[in-house]
């Protein structure tokens with residue numbers, strides 16, 4: 001308070017945000033094997049390799065010393081930009097830092113049954129539209145429907161469309177969608193819409209008790225939600241970089 | 250062919266062992282040939298609750314490792330002829346349990362018994378997963394508190410993904426909710442979650458509600474499963490639970506504050 005920092009013009013602001021990020025889960029630490037697989041992937045879906053930032057996860061690896069520098073070089077050679085490493089012991093963390101990469105602790109073992117990272121969309125659409133010019137040939141982003149209760153520790157994701165949950169999402173569960181999220185039940189867990197950055201995505205639920213709401217990376221935690229809205233049927237949209245929660249009906 | 254029922258919860262100390270012993274006893278009293286297995290290797294408890302701790306020679310791990318056969322390890326209950334106990338080892342560590350070993354034992358028991366009750370250890374790790382893996386039905390034990398409900402929710406998720414039935418795509422494990430240590434007065438006072446809230450969150454059918462009761466402590470100290478104490482509320486509640494497991498319809502009791510008569514209040518009479 002006594003410091004007159006507010007007079008100096010601000011150079012930056014820190015903002016909380018959640019960016020969608022591809023995690024590259026290493027099953028082998030051998031740079032040559034990684035190179036071979038990347039080479040074949042690159043020919044299959046060149047669109048994906050556009051200096052895409054990736055987090056290298058080494059949690060499945062049992063090697064205390066990793067040829068991290070060579071692995072990063074192989075990735076960059078294939079237009080993937082490693083920005084951080086997740087998991088591994090102290091030597092891995094030290095070499096990540098030495099390479100100017102961030103380091104994340106291993107993810108708590110949640111026994112995930114569903115894929116945590118939406119798979120890369122294969123670029124089939126271009127080929128198809130070249131042959132069939134009709135508008136119906138445009139790929140329809142089908143919504144994914146899940147019936148039942150999404151339980152603590154479970155994760156359901158729709159990587160290229162809307163996600164519809166016919167049931168409740170319990171505390172400790174997480175649902176994600178590239179598009180909007182519709183929950184015909186109570187939302188007690190985490191719901192993330194627009195995970196690839198779609199700012200028009202929204203979240204709808206019948207009963208709001210969410211641990212976390214996020215649209216295109218802008219989020220609100222349970223603590224940030226107006227108490228009067230708890231339990232209500234709501235719609236959550238992004239307006240001027242802010243999450244707005246409005247009652248339905 | 251026996252039905253294999255796992256008694257599980259995620260959270261520790263909620264009443265799994267008490268319930269496994271009480272349910273096994275109840276099923277046996279109704280004429281079913283029943284065996285109850287302690288999967289809590291390293292923290293065995295079931296033998297104490299069943300009152301057979303002095304008769305343990307061999308245990309589950311001995312059988313798995315081929316040091317004894319099943320017949321030698323099974324202990325016959327001293328009160329009911331068609332009830333048997335397969336104790337856990339207190340000295341070995343948890344890794345002594347293997348999936349193949351457990352499967353062999355369950356296949357053998359399946360032939361001879363009507364019900365195999367598996368008392369799961371707490372947690373969601375290996376021991377708990379092995380106890381549930383071969384189950385046909387599951388009794389999910391939950392106390393009326395937030396953390397217990399959350400853990401049960403987690404366990405229900407595992408039942409639908411980490412069991413043999415889920416893996417081979419057979420009909421799913423039949424899930425039952427058993428609420429234990431329910432205290433109507435504290436629920437009404439808002440200290441504990443109420444029945445409806447728990448049911449709404451977990452959304453699996455209720456098989457029973459066991460009130461918080463001194464009879465349980467008394468029973469476990471004496472090594473007599475509380476089902477034998479038919480004067481007690483908990484004993485009666487477990488009998489109701491067993492009837493429902495056998496497919497009968499029984500009205501719910503003990504979930505509301507007891508309306509004690511004026512006389513009882515004046516003379517301090519209460520629950521037995």
Ligand SMILES: Nc1ncnc2c1ncn2[C@@H]1O[C@H](COP(=O)(O)OP(=O)(O)OP(=O)(O)O)[C@@H](O)[C@H]1O
Nearest residue numbers: 261262263264265266267371430460461462465466
């Ligand atoms: N209905 C009840 N009323 C009062 N006390 C109870 C009741 N049910 C269980 N208890 C008490 O709670 C304690 C834990 O019970 P129990 O050993 O059956 O739990 P558990 O879930 O098997 O524990 P663990 O996870 O350690 O195996 C015991 O002291 C038991 O007497």
Ligand SMILES: [Mg+2]
Nearest residue numbers: 265266289294
């Ligand atoms: Mg126990």
